[in-house]
Amino acid sequence: MTVLRLHGEDDVAVTTEPIAAGTGVNVSGIGLIHVVDPIPAGHKFATRRLERGATVHKYGSIIGLATQPIPTGAHVHTHNLASQRARGGGAPE
């Protein structure tokens, strides 16, 4: 299994293979993280606790806002991360 954290400011890491909940994985620049949800291949998990409304970084850039508190090791996807861009009904922020 390979876990990729792409940039020193990133809040998430990507796994190249499925990870079962409870598995401990080594993340570069962070150390051991216990994954708390099942993570499908190609998906990402939080490498630190993120508060609701926090900006979430990948590739060293913002990929969206946390829509709820995200514990370390949790699956980060559409249920807890939302785009800040291309929203209908208003000017882009």
Next chain:
Amino acid sequence: MGCSQGTTFMGFRRDSRRPGVRNLPVIFPLDASLSRLVELGSTSTGAVRVPVHDALTHLRSPFTLRVVADFLSNPNVGHVVLVSSTSSRDVAEAITGDLRRLDVPTETLNAEDCSSVAGFIQSIHDACAGATAGCATVDRISFPVSEMLVGTECGGSDGYSGLSANPVVGKVVDRLVSEGGAALLCELPEAIGAEHLLAQRAIDAETANRVTGAVLAWESLAARFGEDLRGAQPSPGNQDGGLTTIEEKSLGAIAKGGSTPLVEVVDYGQAPSRAGLVVMDTPGHDVEQMTGMAAAGAQIILFTTGRGTPTGSPVAPTLKIGTNPSVSQHLSSLIDFDASTVLSGESLDEAGAALFRLMLNTASGTPSLAERASQFDFALPPLGSSKLLAGTAR
């Protein structure tokens, strides 16, 4: 290889265009209703039949006429057979004039000039067979890789696209640009959230402003129509693959553009005026983008895919680059190059060098899998140009 003047490929000399990597006989119906007769007449002749559907209902717009003429004068086109009906005879004359100015041998078959359907099919067959025979008589000669314009595209992205195939393509783009060639980065709706990185790489303030403005125009277009792109971007397939937001998809998508300065921003289908990395303002639709890149003169397209998009340009050989081991293995009849090796330890530089070699071999005549399968698609942006849609791109 081993040439002191740099890397070369074996291509076809053109008088008024870049050198071709193919010398294609191409048949193009100017009226969708002629598609079936063109299919019957061109089968087994060796001619490349461009599948034309409803997109040409706008054929009389200056935009569409320009793009079709530019597409048919792609460097890889050696001979064009246009097929027209009564209602498209004037269009045929306009496009023929454009192609002749670029020294593209062109002939037109008019349906009303034939007395029977069988006779018309036979005349299509004869024209295609003659074009194929003529194109086959020309020999390849050596050209420096600086003569190449390469298009880049990602279709069916997944969580690996930005980690494997896209940065591997970026390495190819960097190498090509370092040797004096040019590359196109497109699909600006899929640069939303990454435009600041492109602007930082622009050679001057005007280029920076133009790329930022073009991306924001796509974003505000969606807002004007009351559309929320979050349902469609990333697409459901992208989301299954692990991409959550448009920003995330965009940051991975622009990795195809490598790391060299952004030298120019051009409109849909417009040829770059200089070497280096060029952004083309296209919609995100895969086939529309390929058409635009071919119209701009791209001789080859590097197409990354995580889900296995089975498409290709009729005129620009399209190499599929798989982002993950699964797509590369399960869809091996579609995937020319497996970039997932970088997920298991191969360096981006090594994978990039291997893809660069494959691209040169393809340029020199080795057919891509899409060519072998005659996987040829053609589409124009609906309603005309992306600029028309986006309004404020300039």
